[in-house]
Each structure stands twice: as structure tokens, then as C-alpha cells.
Amino acid sequence: MDHDRPHSREYDQDRDRRNVRDHEQDCHHDFRGRDSRDSRNSGDHQDSRHPRDLHEFRERERDPSTYARRTHDDTRDRDRPYGPPPPAAADDRARAVALHYNARPQATVVTRQDSPIYQLRCFNNWVKAVLFQTYLRRNDRVLDMGCGKGGDLQKYRQADIRELYAFDVADKSIDQATERFQTMRNARFRAQFRAVDCYNTSIEPHLPRDQGFDVVSMQFCMHYAFSSEQQVRQMLANVTARLRPGGFFIGTCPNANTIVRKLRHADGLEFGNSIYTVKFTQKDEYPVYGHEYSFRLVDAVDDCPEYLVHWPSFVKMAREYRLDPIAHQGFHHFYTQHIDRHRDLFVRMKVVTPDSPTLPADQWEAAGLYSIFAFQKTD
Numbered sequence: 001m002d003h004d005r006p007h008s009r010e011y012d013q014d015r016d017r018r019n020v021r022d023h024e025q026d027c028h029h030d031f032r033g034r035d036s037r038d039s040r041n042s043g044d045h046q047d048s049r050h051p052r053d054l055h056e057f058r059e060r061e062r063d064p065s066t067y068a069r070r071t072h073d074d075t076r077d078r079d080r081p082y083g084p085p086p087p088a089a090a091d092d093r094a095r096a097v098a099l100h101y102n103a104r105p106q107a108t109v110v111t112r113q114d115s116p117i118y119q120l121r122c123f124n125n126w127v128k129a130v131l132f133q134t135y136l137r138r139n140d141r142v143l144d145m146g147c148g149k150g151g152d153l154q155k156y157r158q159a160d161i162r163e164l165y166a167f168d169v170a171d172k173s174i175d176q177a178t179e180r181f182q183t184m185r186n187a188r189f190r191a192q193f194r195a196v197d198c199y200n201t202s203i204e205p206h207l208p209r210d211q212g213f214d215v216v217s218m219q220f221c222m223h224y225a226f227s228s229e230q231q232v233r234q235m236l237a238n239v240t241a242r243l244r245p246g247g248f249f250i251g252t253c254p255n256a257n258t259i260v261r262k263l264r265h266a267d268g269l270e271f272g273n274s275i276y277t278v279k280f281t282q283k284d285e286y287p288v289y290g291h292e293y294s295f296r297l298v299d300a301v302d303d304c305p306e307y308l309v310h311w312p313s314f315v316k317m318a319r320e321y322r323l324d325p326i327a328h329q330g331f332h333h334f335y336t337q338h339i340d341r342h343r344d345l346f347v348r349m350k351v352v353t354p355d356s357p358t359l360p361a362d363q364w365e366a367a368g369l370y371s372i373f374a375f376q377k378t379d
């Protein structure tokens with residue numbers, strides 16, 4: 001299905017509602033008046049999966065053959081969520097990711113607005129804000145695994161959560177997130193930040209005794225775990241160990257179906273546009289884990305190794321950890337489904353502005369590489 005880019009109509013329709021307080025990017029959007037806040041346990045959260053999505057989702061679950069060949073051994077490492085120390089190679093990969101993100105400077109308000117992907121960043125933040133509105137509730141306790149530099153802190157404030165545990169493998173990012181929290185005005189929640197490798201080690205020692213979580217959030221980071229089945233299992237063990245029954249595991253990550261489709265249509269081993277490049281080393285083998293590609297996004301990610309997330313296999317594994325899939329939807333589709341209800345927020349978060357009433361085509365295409373997901377923990 002084609003999804004229209006946001007365009008001037010979007011902005012025009014909102015023009016007379018625009019005298020709301022000016023809001024900065026991911027920060028000061030206002031959730032007052034939100035109507036979906038209490039919907040998640042009423043069954044309404046099922047709405048976040050369009051009936052067609054549900055159909056596609058079931059089809060894909062039944063037929064993982066959207067991938068050409070699978071070389072995955074399903075029995076490896078099954079019983080080792082807290083197993084032996086990870087092999088050195090896994091440590092090295094986590095270190096490389098940490099180095100990459102540590103090296104990225106913290107953007108200021110000015111540099112952020114000058115970014116060639118400013119609107120894409122705003123769009124991504126809008127997606128996360130709508131996701132939070134759907135699944136977070138007042139007084140929730142939240143675990144964020146892969147919090148980065150704390151880009152979601154204001155969203156947590158707006159959601160009025162009670163407590164946050166925020167972990168990331170990049171220690172400098174954790175320092176910046178901590179500072180951001182300490183200088184935040186009106187933070188009404190408690191927060192703890194730790195530099196922890198959440199895919200190769202147990203996070204248990206970093207959690208207070210007997211503390212459960214209502215929501216675990218992993219935004220734009222889960223795919224780094226997919227270098228091996230063992231890492232995905234460790235990640236899922238960390239996600240679920242303290243998630244209360246009925247609690248939600250939510251996130252955003254690259255959509256492997258979209259990426260593989262684009263790869264297959266590409267002449268060579270790479271594709272992209274003026275702002276992003278995805279580069280593979282081969283396109284004959286499609287292993288379930290460790291299917292590496294290199295991703296570059298202008299002003300954000302410089303050729304960082306990432307891994308495809310084979311969704312049907314992930315859903316199957318997640319069920320072993322008592323996680324029921326309730327939503328999985330590409331960003332374009334998510335936009336189409338939620339824009340009418342969250343149009344004000346879209347404008348306030350500056351995804352579109354009077355100077356740029358359209359999300360540029362290349363940024364819209366890059367947004368389409370990603371999906372939202374949500375699971376619910378069963379009893």
C-alpha cells in the first residue's frame with residue numbers, strides 16, 4: 001500500500017490551532033487531553049494493529065519464506081538466557097557500538113534544527129510519543145534498555161511515570177542522559193542511569209530487589225542484539241525478568257521485510273538515497289541471526305554494523321518468554337493510522353512547519369525503513 005507523505009494540507013489544517021506553546025523537537029509536546037491514555041487494558045490497544053496488519057502479521061508468522069534461505073539452527077543456546085559469559089566477539093561488537101554512540105556529539109537546540117534530517121528526527125519522536133501515549137500510564141515504572149543520550153526523557157515526563165531505570169552500553173551517552181535528567185525542569189519521576197550491556201549480560205545486579213516494571217521500552221536499539229541468538233535470548237531474559245504480567249514491551253526497530261525488499265530490487269549490494277545508505281556484503285544467504293549490514297544516516301549513524309530482525313522467528317522466541325505480540329506496524333502505516341488523532345502533536349513537534357510543510361521525500365523513505373512493535377506479558 002502507498003502511504004502519502006505528510007504534505008501542506010497537514011499543515012494548513014492545523015494553522016489556526018498553531019498558537020499552542022511552541023515546542024522543541026522531542027521535548028515539550030503536551031499530552032493533556034490525550035484520549036487513549038487508559039485504553040491499553042480495555043482492549044483498545046488492539047486498535048494499533050489495523051485488521052490488514054493483523055492479516056499480514058499472521059501470514060508472515062505462518063510463512064517466514066519472505067526470506068529466501070534460512071540457515072538458522074533453532075536449538076542453539078536455547079537454555080542459556082543467563083548462560084556462560086559471551087564470547088569475546090560479542091563483547092567486541094558491543095564495544096564497537098558503544099564507541100560509535102559515545103563518539104556522537106550531543107546536539108544542541110541550534111545544531112538539531114540545522115540538521116539535514118531535522119524533520120525525520122521530529123517524525124521519529126512523534127512516532128515514539130504516540131507509542132508512549134498508547135502504552136504508558138500515570139505512575140508507571142519503566143525500564144528503558146538502550147536509552148542513548150536520554151532523548152525520551154521529556155516523553156516520560158509527559159507520560160507522568162513514577163520511576164525510570166535507563167540503561168545503555170555507551171557510558172558517555174549515559175553520562176549525557178544523567179546530566180539531561182538533572183537539568184530537566186519539572187521532572188516528576190525518579191530515574192537511575194547505568195552503563196550496562198543489556199544483550200550480553202544480565203541486568204539483574206543493576207536493579208533494586210523486588211522491583212517490577214509496567215513497561216520495558218527499547219527504541220531504535222533492539223536490532224543490535226540480533227548478531228546472535230544468544231544475545232537475543234539474553235535481551236529477552238532482561239526484558240521479561242521484571243516485567244509484570246500484563247505489562248508491555250514496546251519499541252521501534254528497522255523492518256527487515258522492507259530492507260530485504262529494497263535489497264532485492266537493488267542492482268548491487270546497496271541502496272539508499274541522499275540521506276541514508278544500507279550496504280550488504282552479499283544477498284544470497286539470509287541467516288536468521290547475524291545477518292549484518294552497514295547503515296549510514298546523515299548526521300546520525302556512520303556506517304554502524306546492524307543486524308536484520310527476522311520478525312517471525314523473533315515472535316516465536318518471544319512467546320517462550322511469555323510475550324504475546326499485539327502490534328507490529330511499519331512507520332508509514334503507523335502514520336496513516338494515527339495522524340488524524342495526533343495531528344496537533346505532529347505540528348507541535350515540528351514534523352511539519354510553515355517553512356517546510358512537507359516531510360522531504362528522502363526523509364519519508366528513510367522513515368519507512370522502521371516499524372513499531374508491542375508485546376504484552378502473559379500471566
Ligand SMILES: C[S@@+](CC[C@H](N)C(=O)[O-])C[C@H]1O[C@@H](n2cnc3c(N)ncnc32)[C@H](O)[C@@H]1O
Binds near residue numbers: 146
Ligand atoms: C539509535 S540509538 C537509540 C537511543 C534511544 N533509544 C533513542 O531512541 O533516542 C541506539 C542505542 O542502542 C544502544 N545499544 C546498542 N547495543 C546495546 C547493548 N548491548 N546494550 C545496551 N544498549 C545498547 C546504543 O549505545 C545506542 O545508544
